[in-house]
């Protein structure tokens with residue numbers, strides 16, 4: 001078995017939420033400390049890690065970023081190496097992203113190239129967002145890369161597939177939390193109450209009209225409610241309700257329109273259902289914008305040098321990624337890595353094909369060797 005498959009399995013067992021990746025950080029550090037130390041330098045930042053492989057004759061720094069956090073999902077895979085943390089799971093592939101990062105780091109710690117290579121293990125991608133504060137940190141600024149790349153597993157593509165696109169790749173995102181407060185009471189006397197189950201239900205239904213009626217159909221947007229919390233018992237009218245969701249748009253103009261419409265609808269609910277409401281947009285990520293020349297160059301490189309890889313130009317995705325903050329500041333790109341599994345990202349049965357780790361290591365090792373070496 002490829003040793004980085006075993007590492008992925010060990011990381012898979014210890015998923016932790018954003019900025020709580022203590023065991024993950026300790027695991028990675030213990031592995032990194034076992035590498036030849038003469039070629040590497042290590043810094044930690046909160047629960048993240050930065051490892052620089054010193055170049056032989058450096059003129060620039062090229063970075064690979066792996067995210068580290070898991071999700072609050074009860075795992076339902078058939079794995080013998082399932083999560084040991086109840087209610088938490090690596091259901092977005094960050095265990096693979098980190099294993100691939102360690103695989104690359106191991107190779108280059110033994111065989112550095114001309115340029116510096118920086119391996120960034122970043123916490124809290126799923127929220128509240130580690131990329132932006134990490135980018136502003138002293139540690140990252142001291143080793144600021146000139147170019148950066150990352151990959152994301154893609155359940156929808158076969159192993160051996162790399163899919164990406166120039167320019168906009170992942171959407172702008174904003175979390176959405178709305179708290180309604182009315183007047184509870186006895187289920188038999190609704191006229192004496194202001195029922196927040198009914199108010200929140202109307203709000204969720206009205207939300208669906210925003211994308212359908214207020215957004216230019218040629219400029220994609222999504223509003224999803226993933227969680228509603230209200231009430232205590234079937235015969236008590238609820239005094240409070242909380243609606244939690246996420247907004248995704250390809251343009252910032254549409255993000256502003258969605259938020260404006262949400263605020264108008266919430267005002268309407270307050271008047272119509274005699275309640276008070278508060279909106280919180282939680283954490284917001286900017287779009288992932290792939291640098292056009294670097295993406296094109298990478299795609300050409302893969303096409304020319306990796307005949308077995310199926311290279312696709314894919315459409316934009318409405319998923320979000322705080323890697324977008326890195327790309328706003330540093331040229332680079334992200335790509336999908338096929339892992340061929342019927343269950344999608346954020347699903348409790350997600351079982352990525354592990355052969356994808358070997359496939360990614362081959363392509364990325366060769367690409368970084370080529371990109372980091374001068375004639």
Ligand SMILES: CC(=O)N[C@@H](CCC[C@H](N)C(=O)O)C(=O)O
Pocket residue numbers: 092125126127152173174175245246247283285318319320321322345
């Ligand atoms: C790749 C992926 O699934 N990313 C997450 C990013 C989460 C952003 C934020 N917590 C939100 O829900 O808006 C995604 O859900 O797309």
